[in-house]
Amino acid sequence: MRTFRIAPSILSANFACLGQEVTDVIAAGADIIHFDVMDNHYVPNLTIGPLVCEAIRPLTQAPIDVHLMVKPVDSLVPMFAKAGANLITFHPEGSEHVDRTLALIRDCGCKAGLVFNPATPLHHLDHVMDKLDMILIMSVNPGFGGQSFIPQALNKLREARRRIDAYREATGRDIWLEVDGGVKVDNIAEIAAAGADTFVAGSAIYGADDYAATIAAMRAELAKVA
Numbered sequence: 001m002r003t004f005r006i007a008p009s010i011l012s013a014n015f016a017c018l019g020q021e022v023t024d025v026i027a028a029g030a031d032i033i034h035f036d037v038m039d040n041h042y043v044p045n046l047t048i049g050p051l052v053c054e055a056i057r058p059l060t061q062a063p064i065d066v067h068l069m070v071k072p073v074d075s076l077v078p079m080f081a082k083a084g085a086n087l088i089t090f091h092p093e094g095s096e097h098v099d100r101t102l103a104l105i106r107d108c109g110c111k112a113g114l115v116f117n118p119a120t121p122l123h124h125l126d127h128v129m130d131k132l133d134m135i136l137i138m139s140v141n142p143g144f145g146g147q148s149f150i151p152q153a154l155n156k157l158r159e160a161r162r163r164i165d166a167y168r169e170a171t172g173r174d175i176w177l178e179v180d181g182g183v184k185v186d187n188i189a190e191i192a193a194a195g196a197d198t199f200v201a202g203s204a205i206y207g208a209d210d211y212a213a214t215i216a217a218m219r220a221e222l223a224k225v226a
């Protein structure tokens, strides 16, 4: 039986009552809070920083998964670690030294992950598997919620799953495989079958009237794959 995790993206939450939105999705059955950081430089949008992470930290025991869509990335890592992030992911294009940034994240006490845009090749994984806790495959171009799932992401998920399984067989250590962008109730099973185990969903959850019903519907779909 595979373990699946659902990570609502607060990018699609109502920011006028963000704290309540965080506690509501966790009460509705979510596993992780996905926290999108955009700098209006690496991506054409501007969102939230460490102060907001610090503000929501006391509201939940659930892991906060900080996705840094920023360039350069290193100076923000200690700030988010101090603000209570559990996982920090970044894009290889956002770092001058990927290996050094991964080590920095772990030295700050967080789990570390690399993010792959639709056009970013997986060869960036080649020499850093030992330093990764998570691989995040973007199934949209980063910057905005509410975009459609790019089907080519399924092949990239299959390839990433193959690499993770081979690595786990060789070392006994697992790496989470997260997917982000256009994840809905009606495609989550196909995405899980391609290898993802952790599902970021923004508009599908925060755009629904009933968060618990939507998360339960996602889990019912995932149960068909497990």
Ligand SMILES: O=C(CO)[C@@H](O)[C@H](O)COP(=O)(O)O
Residues within 6 Å of the ligand: 009, 011, 012, 034, 036, 067, 140, 141, 142, 143, 144, 145, 146, 147, 180, 181, 182, 183, 200, 201, 202, 203, 204
């Ligand atoms: O990082 C991003 C977008 O850059 C995502 O986390 C989106 O926020 C996902 O939103 P949906 O596609 O699920 O609406």
